[in-house]
Amino acid sequence: MWPDHDIERLVKSFWERCGNEECFPRTLERSIALALPIALVKLPRLTLSSIESWLRGRGIGYSFNSPDRSLRGCLLAWQGRGMIFVDGTDPVDQMRFTIAHEVAHFLDYLVSLETASRQCGNGIGEVIDGVRRPNVTERLSATLAGIDLGVYMRLVERDYLTGDLATGAIRIENRADAIAIALLAPRTEVLARLDRSLTGFAQKLANGTDVLEQAFGLPSPIARKYARKLVGRNGRGDSVAQNLRNALGL
Secondary structure, three states: OOOOEEEEEEEEHHHHHOOOOOOOOOHHHHHHHHOOOEEEEEEOOOOOHHHHHHHHHHOOOOOOOOOOOEEEEEEEEEEEEEEEEEEEOOOOOHHHHHHHHHHHHHHHHHHHHHHHHHHOOHHHHHHOOOOOHHHHHHHHHHOOOOOOOOOEEEEEEEEOOOOOOHHHHHHHHHHHHHHHHHHHHOOOHHHHHHOOOOOOOOHHHHHHHHHHOOOOOOOHHHHHHHHHHHHHHHHOOOOHEEEEHHHHHH
């Protein structure tokens, strides 16, 4: 969940597009409108079918071709534009992180589009958007760039933090989480607010979690996970016994 230089550049370019950075805690909603060609839609009790129904009501015939299920968020992108759907009944802190997570996917989508265009020319956009079929070279380039042919889609499952994901999906979702963290709670800003007088790991962890929840508006599971990373880099971590208890959920 630690941002690397690539992620830092991505986040910096986002704020440059906005013109200025938001104060904390950030919602990102106005910044998205300023920086990205994205429509943000909040639906109650978000599901695959509710998204399909919303799209049909606006003349867009899109199907996930998957059994219906509940979601926290969804990104659909096509022709360099995107739509982010979030569950409007989720708590504010959860919606904040879901939006940031989907924005992260969209930023990676734009980078992949640019990479594919450099490798294959601007015509690859027609292939990616499903306007025409790709030739062998274009298909390979799109695959190497990590671009879906057709509508680009990413989902946030309601239990994605604990659910079973394939290795590639874990890597993609972890990267989106890292970008979301960098957007909402940059490491230097978080460290500046931590209580340096604390010495025990448990105290540091509690303080870091509280700062991330209260000052930056992160949902508790994300705040605790990020705080553990911060404390682990700035103090001794849990004992073997405590790690075992954590693994067992005790």
